[in-house]
Amino acid sequence: MTAWERFLETFFKPELMVQYWPDILEGVVVTVQIAAAVVVTGLALGLMLASVRAYQVRFLNLFIVIFVDVFRALPPLVAILLIYFGLPNIDIVLPSFAVLWLVLSFVLAAFAEEIFWAGITSTPKGQWEAARSTGLTFSQTLLSVVLPQAIRLGIPPLTNRTIAITKNTALGTVIGVSEILSQATSAQAFTGNATPLMMGALAYIILFIPIVAVGRWIETRFAWRRA
Amino acid sequence: MPILTISGLRKSFGTTEVLKGIDLSVSNRELVFIIGPSGSGKSTLLRCINRLEEPTGGGIAFDGVEVTDRSTDLNALRRSMGMVFQSFNLYPHMTALANVTLALRKVLKKSRDEADAIGREALAKVGLSDKTASYPSELSGGQQQRVAIARALALDPKIVLFDEPTSALDPELVGSVLAVMRDLKAGGMTMLVVSHELRFARDAADRVIFMDQGHIVEEGPPSAIFNEPREARTRAFVAGLLR
Numbered sequence: 072m073t074a075w076e077r078f079l080e081t082f083f084k085p086e087l088m089v090q091y092w093p094d095i096l097e098g099v100v101v102t103v104q105i106a107a108a109v110v111v112t113g114l115a116l117g118l119m120l121a122s123v124r125a126y127q128v129r130f131l132n133l134f135i136v137i138f139v140d141v142f143r144a145l146p147p148l149v150a151i152l153l154i155y156f157g158l159p160n161i162d163i164v165l166p167s168f169a170v171l172w173l174v175l176s177f178v179l180a181a182f183a184e185e186i187f188w189a190g191i192t193s194t195p196k197g198q199w200e201a202a203r204s205t206g207l208t209f210s211q212t213l214l215s216v217v218l219p220q221a222i223r224l225g226i227p228p229l230t231n232r233t234i235a236i237t238k239n240t241a242l243g244t245v246i247g248v249s250e251i252l253s254q255a256t257s258a259q260a261f262t263g264n265a266t267p268l269m270m271g272a273l274a275y276i277i278l279f280i281p282i283v284a285v286g287r288w289i290e291t292r293f294a295w296r297r298a
Numbered sequence: 299m300p301i302l303t304i305s306g307l308r309k310s311f312g313t314t315e316v317l318k319g320i321d322l323s324v325s326n327r328e329l330v331f332i333i334g335p336s337g338s339g340k341s342t343l344l345r346c347i348n349r350l351e352e353p354t355g356g357g358i359a360f361d362g363v364e365v366t367d368r369s370t371d372l373n374a375l376r377r378s379m380g381m382v383f384q385s386f387n388l389y390p391h392m393t394a395l396a397n398v399t400l401a402l403r404k405v406l407k408k409s410r411d412e413a414d415a416i417g418r419e420a421l422a423k424v425g426l427s428d429k430t431a432s433y434p435s436e437l438s439g440g441q442q443q444r445v446a447i448a449r450a451l452a453l454d455p456k457i458v459l460f461d462e463p464t465s466a467l468d469p470e471l472v473g474s475v476l477a478v479m480r481d482l483k484a485g486g487m488t489m490l491v492v493s494h495e496l497r498f499a500r501d502a503a504d505r506v507i508f509m510d511q512g513h514i515v516e517e518g519p520p521s522a523i524f525n526e527p528r529e530a531r532t533r534a535f536v537a538g539l540l541r
Contacts, residue, residue, distance in 0.1 A: 205376065211404045
C-alpha cells in the first residue's frame with residue numbers, strides 16, 4: 072500500500088462515506104437549528120441588555136456589567152460543563168441541547184451587549200438633543216433615533232463575533248448533543264477510521280463558508296456613510 | 299404681553315457659573331438676536347429655555363407655563379418650542395421627510411398620511427419640495443439645515459430657538475438658510491437667535507442682546523447696538539465683528 076493509498080484509506084474511505092453520510096447530515100440539521108436559535112436569542116438578549124443599560128439604573132447596570140464580564144471571561148466549554156453536570160445536583164435537569172443553546176446565547180448576548188452599547192454611546196449627543204427638543208421621550212428617542220444607528224454601527228463587528236460563537240456549537244459533543252462533531256466522533260469510534268471526522272470537517276466548511284461570505288457582504292453593505 | 303419671560307436665570311457647570319442672573323423677555327412675533335464672545339453663555343441660555351440644560355436657579359415662563367417647575371410636562375412644552383442646532387443634528391438613517399415627520403407620528407400620534415402631508419408642507423416652506431426622499435448625506439449643509447428648520451416648523455411651534463444656525467455652513471450656503479429665516483420672520487414667527495450674522499441682524503432683528511461672561515451687558519434695537527453701543531465691551535466686540 073503506497074502512502075497515498077494509505078492517506079485515502081484513512082481520510083476518504085468510500086464505503087464509510089456512503090455508510091455515514093446520513094448520520095452526518097442529521098448532525099448538520101441539529102447544528103443549524105442550534106446555531107439559528109443562538110443567533111436569534113443571543114442578539115435579541117444583547118440588544119435588550121444594551122437598551123436597558125441606556126436607562127442608567129444603577130443596580131440593573133451593575134447586574135448587566137457583571138453578566139457581560141462573566142460570560143466574556145468564561146470559556147464556553149467550562150460554562151457548558153458546569154451547567155450540564157452541576158445543575159442536576161440541585162434538581163434542575165436541562166436537556167443537553169438546551170444547555171448548549173443557553174450558554175452560547177449568553178456568550179453571544181454578552182459580546183453583542185458590549186457592541187450595541189458602544190454603538191449607543193458613540194451616537195452623537197446632538198441626536199438625542201434634536202429628538203428630545205421635538206418632544207420625543209427618552210424611550211422614543213432610544214428606539215427610533217439611537218438604536219437604528221447603534222445597530223448599524225454594530226453590524227460589522229457583530230458578524231465576526233456571531234460566526235465565531237455559532238462555530239462553538241461543536242462543544243455540544245462533550246455533553247452528547249447530536250450535532251455534526253458528535254455524530255462524526257461516534258462514527259470514528261465505531262470504525263477506527265478518520266473518514267467520518269473528515270466528513271464532519273467538510274460539513275462545517277460547506278455550512279460556514281456561505282455564512283462567512285454573507286458576513287463579509289453584510290459588513291461592506293453596512294459600512295456607514297457618516298452624514 | 300411677552301410670550302417668554304426669563305428672570306434671574308442662573309446656570310453652573312460644576313463650580314463654573316455660566317449664566318449669572320439673566321433677565322430677558324421676548325414678545326410674540328419678535329425676532330431677538332443674541333450676540334457675544336464665545337463662552338459668554340449664549341448657547342447655554344438657549345438650551346436652558348427648553349431645558350436641554352437644567353437651570354441652576356431663576357425662572358422661565360413660557361406662554362403661561364413655568365418651564366422650571368417639576369410638574370411641567372417637558373415633552374409637551376418642547377413641542378411648542380422649535381430648536382435649530384449649529385450641527386443640524388438630522389437623523390442620518392432617515393429621509394428628509396422622515397426626519398420632519400418623526401415627532402408628528404411619535405409625539406402627536408398622527409397617521410402616516412397626515413404626518414407626511416404636514417411634512418411635505420414644511421419642506422415646501424423651506425424650498426425643499428424636491429428633496430423629501432433624500433438622506434441627509436445626500437444634501438448640502440444649507441439643505442440639511444433647512445430640513446432641520448422644517449423639522450422644527452412641522453410641530454407648529456410658538457417660538458423657534460436658533461443656536462448658531464449658520465456657523466457650520468460654507469459661506470455660499472448661508473444665504474439660503476437666512477432667506478428661510480427671513481420668511482419665517484415675515485410670517486410672524488417668534489424667534490430667538492444666537493448668531494454672528496450681523497447683516498441679517500441689522501435687517502431682520504427687532505432687538506439685539508449683547509452677552510458677556512454670563513451677563514446681558516446691553517440690549518437695544520440693532521441700529522443702537524451696532525452703531526452707537528453704550529458699553530465699552532459691546533463696542534469692542536462689535537468693532538471686532540465688523541472688521
